[in-house]
Amino acid sequence: MEEKIFFRKDDDMNIKYISVENSIAEWADKKGILKRWDGLNQYTLNRWIKEMRENRSFSMYVINPTHKLVFINLEGFESFLRWKQKRTK
Secondary structure: OOOOOEEEEEEEEEEEEEOOOOOOOEEEEEHHHHHOOOOHHHHHHHHHHHHHHHHOOOHHHOOOOOOOEEEEHHHHHHHHHHHHHHOOO
């Protein structure tokens, strides 16, 4: 994995930016989930996140630090989808 590091100077403060493009993420916001799961739309994702919050087995995979911001654990989301799949059979 090639790591790209950029330095930027703002108001006498050095900001170090490290690209995480090739890293393995554990959590994602809604945009990240929609990018990873091609074909999933915003409406369905919102319904599923609500369903995850209401289910004790999956509520730990959804974090809401503010009323507008949500993070979803990627492995937990996949487990939720596999659980939903088993229920539909």
